[in-house]
Amino acid sequence: MSAQYLSVKEASEILNCSEQYVRKLLRYGDISGERISSRWIVAAESVDEYRSKEEDTSRFVRDHARRSFSKPSLKALSFFSGCMGLDLGLEKEGIKVILACEIDSAARKTIETNRPDIALIGDIRDYSATAIREKAGLSSEEEIDVIVGGPPCQAFSSAGKRQGFNDERGNVFLTFIDLIVELKPRFAVIENVRGLLSAPLKHRPHEMRGNNYPSLSQDEQRGGALLFITRKLKEAGYSVSFNLYNAANFGSPQQRERVVIACSRDGEKLPYLTPTHSEKGLYGLPHWRTLRDALAGLPDKHQFIKFPEKRIRYYKLLKPGQCWRDLPVELHQEALGASYHAGGGKTGFYRRLAWDKPAPTLVTHPAMPATDLAHPEENRPLSIEEYKRIQEFPDDWVIAGSLLDQYRQVGNAVPCSLGKAIARMLLNHLKGETPTIYPDFPYSRYHKTDDVSWTIETLGSLEPSVKQLSLNLV
Known part of the structure; x- marks a missing residue:
C-alpha cells in the first residue's frame, strides 16, 4: 500500500465496508487515524493490517484460572488491564495482581507472556462476581484488598461524540462499578480521562440545543456521569475521593493527565496522591523528569x-x-x-x-x-523502545503483537509512577500514617478538579441533590 494516509472513503473501499463502519473502527481503535478539523485521516498501514489479519492461533490466549498456589499478603484484581502499566506500579510497592481482565488479543498475549501465573479473563460482562473469585482462586470469604481498572475512556473523551453511558463502552463502565459493589474489595481505584469530569449522564447532540429546544435536563447537565458513579459507590458504603493528576508530578517523564477515583470500604475518605516531583521545584521537590532522563542508557536498537x-x-x-x-x-x-x-x-x-x-x-x-x-x-x-521507557516499563517487558499493536498498547497505558503513587497512598492509609500535604499544589493544569471543589461547582454545595439521577440508556 503506497499511500501513508487515506480518507475514510478510500479506507471503506479497501475494506469493502461502509464509511460509517470505518468511522466505528476508528473510534474503537481497531484501525489508527486522527480527526483533523471535521474529517478523519486513516493510517494506511493499519487498514492493510486490519484487512489481512486473520485468526492467528499463536495470538489467541484462552481465559484461565490463576496458576499459582501461593497467595500474596495484598491481593489486587485488575480490570481493563491493557499491557499492565498501572498493575506494575502497584506491584513495585507490594500490591500483587492475581487476576487481569482484558479483551484485546495483543494485550492478552502481553499479559500471558509476562505474567503467566495470574488469572486471565476476557469480557467483563461474561463474568459474575462468583466466577471472578473462582478464576482468581479466592473463596467467597477471602478478602480482596484492591480492585483497579481504567474502563474504556472513548465514551467520555472530548475528542469524540461523548455518548457516555449511552455508548457500549460506557455500559462496560457501569458493569465495572456493579462488580466493585458486589465483590466488596477494601479499596477500589478507577482511572479515566479528564472528560469524565464534565461528561453528562445522557448526551444530547449539540445541534439539538439552544433557544429552539427545551433546557437541558438534570441527566444532560455537565458532570452527571461522574455524579451517578460516585453516588452508586457511596450508597454501597464506600468513601469517594478523586482528582485530576499530571503523572509528571509523581516521577513520570511524561505529562499525562488522568482522573483517579479512590474508594475505601471503611467509609474513611482517602487522601489525594502525594506528589514526588514538581515542574519548578515547588516545596523543595525534585523537578520533573525529562525525556533525556527516560532515554538514558537505552540500547541503540529501535523499532519504529x-x-x-x-x-x-x-x-x-x-x-x-x-x-x-x-x-x-x-x-x-x-x-x-x-x-x-x-x-x-x-x-x-x-x-x-x-x-x-x-x-x-x-x-x-x-x-x-x-x-x-x-x-x-x-x-x-x-520507537516502541522509547515509548516503553517513557511509560516506565522495564526494558525486558514484552509487548506482544504487531508494531502498531505495541504502540497502541503502550500509548494507552497508565504510567507506572502513577500506579506506584496510588499504591503508596493505599498502603499509608492501611498503616494509619498521616499523608504529606502540600497546600494548593497544582496537581494538573486545571483548577477545581478535586472532589470537593468539583461537587460544589457541579451541585452548588457539598450536599448531594435529593433527587436521584436517573439512567436512561438508548
Missing part, C-alpha cells in the same frame, strides 16, 4: 514506523522542542496543507520532542500528522 519522505523534508529544518511554527514562514501553508486553515494551535504538527522536558502524552500512533511524536534529533517518530 516511518514518516513519509515528504514530512522528513520539514523535520530536517527543526531542532529539539520545535514544531511547524518554527519552520520558515513561507513553508507554513505548504507543510500543513489543508490543515493550515483548521482551528486550534496545531502544536502537534511536525513536533519534535524536547530533551529537557517530559514527553507530551503518548498517543496510540506516533506518526499521525496532528499528533506527531518525533525524536528530538533523528528524523523518525519515537
Whole structure:
C-alpha cells in the first residue's frame, strides 16, 4: 500500500465496508487515524493490517484460572488491564495482581507472556462476581484488598461524540462499578480521562440545543456521569475521593493527565496522591523528569514506523522542542496543507520532542500528522523502545503483537509512577500514617478538579441533590 494516509472513503473501499463502519473502527481503535478539523485521516498501514489479519492461533490466549498456589499478603484484581502499566506500579510497592481482565488479543498475549501465573479473563460482562473469585482462586470469604481498572475512556473523551453511558463502552463502565459493589474489595481505584469530569449522564447532540429546544435536563447537565458513579459507590458504603493528576508530578517523564477515583470500604475518605516531583521545584521537590532522563542508557536498537519522505523534508529544518511554527514562514501553508486553515494551535504538527522536558502524552500512533511524536534529533517518530521507557516499563517487558499493536498498547497505558503513587497512598492509609500535604499544589493544569471543589461547582454545595439521577440508556 503506497499511500501513508487515506480518507475514510478510500479506507471503506479497501475494506469493502461502509464509511460509517470505518468511522466505528476508528473510534474503537481497531484501525489508527486522527480527526483533523471535521474529517478523519486513516493510517494506511493499519487498514492493510486490519484487512489481512486473520485468526492467528499463536495470538489467541484462552481465559484461565490463576496458576499459582501461593497467595500474596495484598491481593489486587485488575480490570481493563491493557499491557499492565498501572498493575506494575502497584506491584513495585507490594500490591500483587492475581487476576487481569482484558479483551484485546495483543494485550492478552502481553499479559500471558509476562505474567503467566495470574488469572486471565476476557469480557467483563461474561463474568459474575462468583466466577471472578473462582478464576482468581479466592473463596467467597477471602478478602480482596484492591480492585483497579481504567474502563474504556472513548465514551467520555472530548475528542469524540461523548455518548457516555449511552455508548457500549460506557455500559462496560457501569458493569465495572456493579462488580466493585458486589465483590466488596477494601479499596477500589478507577482511572479515566479528564472528560469524565464534565461528561453528562445522557448526551444530547449539540445541534439539538439552544433557544429552539427545551433546557437541558438534570441527566444532560455537565458532570452527571461522574455524579451517578460516585453516588452508586457511596450508597454501597464506600468513601469517594478523586482528582485530576499530571503523572509528571509523581516521577513520570511524561505529562499525562488522568482522573483517579479512590474508594475505601471503611467509609474513611482517602487522601489525594502525594506528589514526588514538581515542574519548578515547588516545596523543595525534585523537578520533573525529562525525556533525556527516560532515554538514558537505552540500547541503540529501535523499532519504529516511518514518516513519509515528504514530512522528513520539514523535520530536517527543526531542532529539539520545535514544531511547524518554527519552520520558515513561507513553508507554513505548504507543510500543513489543508490543515493550515483548521482551528486550534496545531502544536502537534511536525513536533519534535524536547530533551529537557517530559514527553507530551503518548498517543496510540506516533506518526499521525496532528499528533506527531518525533525524536528530538533523528528524523523518525519515537520507537516502541522509547515509548516503553517513557511509560516506565522495564526494558525486558514484552509487548506482544504487531508494531502498531505495541504502540497502541503502550500509548494507552497508565504510567507506572502513577500506579506506584496510588499504591503508596493505599498502603499509608492501611498503616494509619498521616499523608504529606502540600497546600494548593497544582496537581494538573486545571483548577477545581478535586472532589470537593468539583461537587460544589457541579451541585452548588457539598450536599448531594435529593433527587436521584436517573439512567436512561438508548
